[in-house]
Amino acid sequence: MEKDSKIFIAGHNGMVGSAVLRALTAAGFSNIITKNRAELNLENQVEVNSFFKTQKPFAVIDAAARVGGILANNTSPYPFLMDNLKIQNNLIDAAHNNGVQKFIFLGSSCIYPKMAQQPIKEEYLLTGSLEPTNQWYAIAKIAGVKACEAIRKQFNKDYVSLMPTNLYGPFDNFDLESSHVLPAMIRKFHEAKIEGHSTVTLWGSGKPMREFLHVDDMAQGVLFAVNNELPEHLYNVGYGSDVTIKQLAEIVQQTVGHNGEIVWDSTKPDGTPRKLLDSGKLMSMGFSPTIDLETGIAQTYEWFLKHQNNFRALDLKELTKEREF
Numbered sequence: 001m002e003k004d005s006k007i008f009i010a011g012h013n014g015m016v017g018s019a020v021l022r023a024l025t026a027a028g029f030s031n032i033i034t035k036n037r038a039e040l041n042l043e044n045q046v047e048v049n050s051f052f053k054t055q056k057p058f059a060v061i062d063a064a065a066r067v068g069g070i071l072a073n074n075t076s077p078y079p080f081l082m083d084n085l086k087i088q089n090n091l092i093d094a095a096h097n098n099g100v101q102k103f104i105f106l107g108s109s110c111i112y113p114k115m116a117q118q119p120i121k122e123e124y125l126l127t128g129s130l131e132p133t134n135q136w137y138a139i140a141k142i143a144g145v146k147a148c149e150a151i152r153k154q155f156n157k158d159y160v161s162l163m164p165t166n167l168y169g170p171f172d173n174f175d176l177e178s179s180h181v182l183p184a185m186i187r188k189f190h191e192a193k194i195e196g197h198s199t200v201t202l203w204g205s206g207k208p209m210r211e212f213l214h215v216d217d218m219a220q221g222v223l224f225a226v227n228n229e230l231p232e233h234l235y236n237v238g239y240g241s242d243v244t245i246k247q248l249a250e251i252v253q254q255t256v257g258h259n260g261e262i263v264w265d266s267t268k269p270d271g272t273p274r275k276l277l278d279s280g281k282l283m284s285m286g287f288s289p290t291i292d293l294e295t296g297i298a299q300t301y302e303w304f305l306k307h308q309n310n311f312r313a314l315d316l317k318e319l320t321k322e323r324e325f
């Protein structure tokens with residue numbers, strides 16, 4: 001792709017979108033367009049169609065979605081299903097109808113069956129039942145993968161899906177109700193240290209395993225897909241190894257410098273027991289993550305310390321309202 005090709009990054013204010021914007025800018029891409037939610041509500045089909053008709057981007061990176069941790073997913077199934085379907089349908093369909101040559105759709109490792117063989121290969125998609133806590137979000141993401149695959153098959157366009165593992169890094173959501181586990185742990189251990197609390201309560205049993213990829217490594221994966229026409233429709237993007245939630249807690253606790261006991265709240269769900277991705281397909285083509293978990297957590301904690309008065313938070317109450325355009 002030419003450095004001056006017009007690229008639309010949807011969701012550029014989010015954790016992934018902002019990392020992709022940094023990576024593409026650093027790589028010399030000079031014609032990137034972005035719109036915040038007030039300028040372009042991606043759930044609104046009329047607005048999205050009109051934007052694509054006017055702008056005619058060459059490529060689209062879809063990093064916009066309704067995103068949240070296990071509790072938000074489990075308690076607000078409808079917006080996690082419907083908002084994601086709306087956003088991705090509007091983007092994919094408008095892209096297809098307005099000459100977009102390259103579309104990069106971001107899904108999630110939760111699209112794979114709950115009890116999938118580990119590490120999870122791309123071909124395990126749709127071979128078993130989903131994890132109940134995030135099946136709503138997963139069904140939407142699977143529909144996005146299939147929409148891109150269908151366009152690729154029928155119209156021979158370079159529409160590709162990347163499936164990231166659990167991500168973390170700068171501009172994450174640190175809200176304790178709606179966030180993913182890693183930012184929640186950073187905030188919980190930090191606040192316990194500052195407020196002198198000897199115990200920190202974490203969710204579930206601590207036994208599930210998760211694979212964590214720093215968002216700047218993820219952005220390199222997206223850059224790789226921008227620079228190369230990938231031969232298949234679906235690629236996993238992971239770090240290559242995983243840890244238990246208990247091990248993660250110990251790394252975060254040590255990084256933050258909290259001394260004390262961890263209490264496990266068994267009323268909260270564990271979610272899927274393990275979801276280690278086999279990212280061999282993308283790695284064999286040249287993608288290679290560079291940020292190990294300890295370094296990434298230390299860097300993210302530093303970022304948190306600088307930005308802790310300015311968190312992004314998902315308003316769980318807003319997810320219970322009916323909305324119309």
Ligand SMILES: NC(=O)C1=CN([C@@H]2O[C@H](COP(=O)(O)OP(=O)(O)OC[C@H]3O[C@@H](n4cnc5c(N)ncnc54)[C@H](OP(=O)(O)O)[C@@H]3O)[C@@H](O)[C@H]2O)C=CC1
Pocket residue numbers: 010011012013014015016017036037040041042043062063064065066067087106107108109164165166167168171172173180
């Ligand atoms: N975080 C993770 O661990 C993982 C993320 N992913 C995927 O990566 C992608 C990005 O996730 P992440 O960066 O973490 O999520 P964020 O919540 O950080 O960012 C999502 C972005 O989408 C925007 N957005 C959402 N709804 C709309 C809308 N209706 N109109 C316009 N903009 C909208 C948000 O805008 P606003 O800033 O206004 O809210 C935000 O900028 C998603 O597809 C997600 O599924 C996959 C696996 C793991």
Ligand SMILES: C[C@H]1O[C@H](OP(=O)(O)OP(=O)(O)OC[C@H]2O[C@@H](n3cnc4c(=O)[nH]c(N)nc43)[C@H](O)[C@@H]2O)[C@@H](O)[C@@H](O)C1=O
Pocket residue numbers: 068069070071073108109110134137138165166167178179180181182184185201202203204205208210245268269270271272
């Ligand atoms: C990326 C991925 O993210 C989500 O799936 P998840 O990995 O299950 O989500 P999570 O990061 O919130 O939790 C991981 C594990 O950690 C445990 N845990 C402990 N203590 C806290 C805690 O304080 N907060 C949170 N959130 N979890 C905690 C928690 O009980 C669970 O066992 C989905 O959105 C899914 O759709 C998706 O795509």
